[in-house]
Amino acid sequence: KNEVEQSPQNLTAQEGEFITINCSYSVGISALHWLQQHPGGGIVSLFMLSSGKKKHGRLIATINIQEKHSSLHITASHPRDSAVYICAVGETSGSRLTFGEGTQLTVNP
Amino acid sequence: EAGVVQSPRYKIIEKKQPVAFWCNPISGHNTLYWYRQNLGQGPELLIRYENEEAVDDSQLPKDRFSAERLKGVDSTLKIQPAELGDSAVYLCASSPIGQGSYEQYFGPGTRLTVT
Numbered sequence: 001k002n003e004v005e006q007s008p009q010n011l012t013a014q015e016g017e018f019i020t021i022n023c024s025y026s027v028g029i030s031a032l033h034w035l036q037q038h039p040g041g042g043i044v045s046l047f048m049l050s051s052g053k054k055k056h057g058r059l060i061a062t063i064n065i066q067e068k069h070s071s072l073h074i075t076a077s078h079p080r081d082s083a084v085y086i087c088a089v090g091e092t093s094g095s096r097l098t099f100g101e102g103t104q105l106t107v108n109p
Numbered sequence: 110e111a112g113v114v115q116s117p118r119y120k121i122i123e124k125k126q127p128v129a130f131w132c133n134p135i136s137g138h139n140t141l142y143w144y145r146q147n148l149g150q151g152p153e154l155l156i157r158y159e160n161e162e163a164v165d166d167s168q169l170p171k172d173r174f175s176a177e178r179l180k181g182v183d184s185t186l187k188i189q190p191a192e193l194g195d196s197a198v199y200l201c202a203s204s205p206i207g208q209g210s211y212e213q214y215f216g217p218g219t220r221l222t223v224t
Binding site: 004030035040042045048086088090095096097099100102 | 149151153154157164165200202207208213214216217
């Protein structure tokens with residue numbers, strides 16, 4: 001069992017829809033990261049959070065430490081949101097990040 | 110401020126040939142990471158440097174992979190000889206401090222194809 005699991009693996013939505021991507025983890029963490037990766041490989045950090053909720057534009061990230069679960073929400077989705085979204089956790093016991101396998105999001109016009 | 114710079118962006122080589130990737134981290138970032146990302150998977154750490162010291166290289170295949178970070182700034186990752194299974198995207202990232210609660214800044218990656 002992977003230490004970080006994301007669902008769904010693939011998600012197709014119509015423009016304007018509300019999107020949720022989930023991340024569950026099994027280790028103690030110091031922080032959880034949501035990352036975005038566009039075709040071509042570049043990875044951009046969207047959020048880093050250790051409790052509660054953060055919002056940036058149309059993106060919202062939440063985390064429940066007790067349940068070891070985080071969600072990334074995209075409101076009013078747009079085709080330019082099409083990318084791979086990756087959840088990663090920084091473990092309390094070490095210095096490395098452990099990554100999920102990513103969720104491929106496709107938003108159709 | 111310039112981001113993490115990597116070169117080349119793409120590389121195609123035949124198996125058994127050597128290949129090298131270069132990374133220049135964000136100025137002032139002491140921690141540098143090399144990751145390998147296979148298609149459809151998340152990045153996997155190969156090696157982490159704190160300044161010029163490799164502090165986590167447990168997942169680096171040392172029989173064919175080597176890395177260096179002389180002077181604690183830019184870094185080179187080498188594969189010799191390359192195998193078909195080495196085809197992947199090689200990502201470099203840097204961070205001010207090497208802890209999981211600090212943001213990592215990623216370069217654009219080098220897409221390696223071994224034929």
